[in-house]
Amino acid sequence: xxxxxxQLAQEYPGVILQIRAEELMDCINxxxxxxxxxxxxxxxxxxxxxxxxREEVAEMLRRDKSTISRWKKSxxxxxxxxxxxxxxxxxxxxxxxxxxxxxxxxxx
Numbered sequence: 855x856x857x858x859x860x861q862l863a864q865e866y867p868g869v870i871l872q873i874r875a876e877e878l879m880d881c882i883n884x885x886x887x888x889x890x891x892x893x894x895x896x897x898x899x900x901x902x903x904x905x906x907x908r909e910e911v912a913e914m915l916r917r918d919k920s921t922i923s924r925w926k927k928s929x930x931x932x933x934x935x936x937x938x939x940x941x942x943x944x945x946x947x948x949x950x951x952x953x954x955x956x957x958x959x960x961x962x
Contacts, residue, residue, distance in 0.1 A: 858880075858881065858884070859871065859873060859877060859878070859881040860881060860884070860885070903943055903944065903945065904943070904944040905934065905936075905941035905942060905943055905944070906941065906942050906944065906947065907939065907940070907941060907942075908922045908923065908926075908933075908940055908942070911931070911942045911947060914947060915947070915950065915951075922942075926940065931946060931947075931950065932946070
């Protein structure tokens with residue numbers, strides 16, 4: 855059974871290895887490629903926009919579907935139309951749920 859350098863280092867952390875430069879470069883490239891793949895997955899996941907239907911938004915916000923429709927008409931919550939279906943972005947919904955700063959004469 856052949857083991858790579860990473861496996862050996864994990865199983866025998868105190869061992870001193872003598873390796874060829876080519877094997878070292880292969881190990882470094884493997885670690886780097888794994889890191890890049892994980893980084894790309896995290897970035898893609900973070901920037902992936904999520905969308906919800908009117909029904910889902912109404913349920914999330916605990917409002918009637920007609921309220922969501924009124925908000926659409928007034929421009930308070932603007933959907934994106936995809937294939938004839940209104941979809942609302944998570945970003946826009948999160949803005950509605952965010953705490954509002956105090957307003958008025960006594961606001962700090």
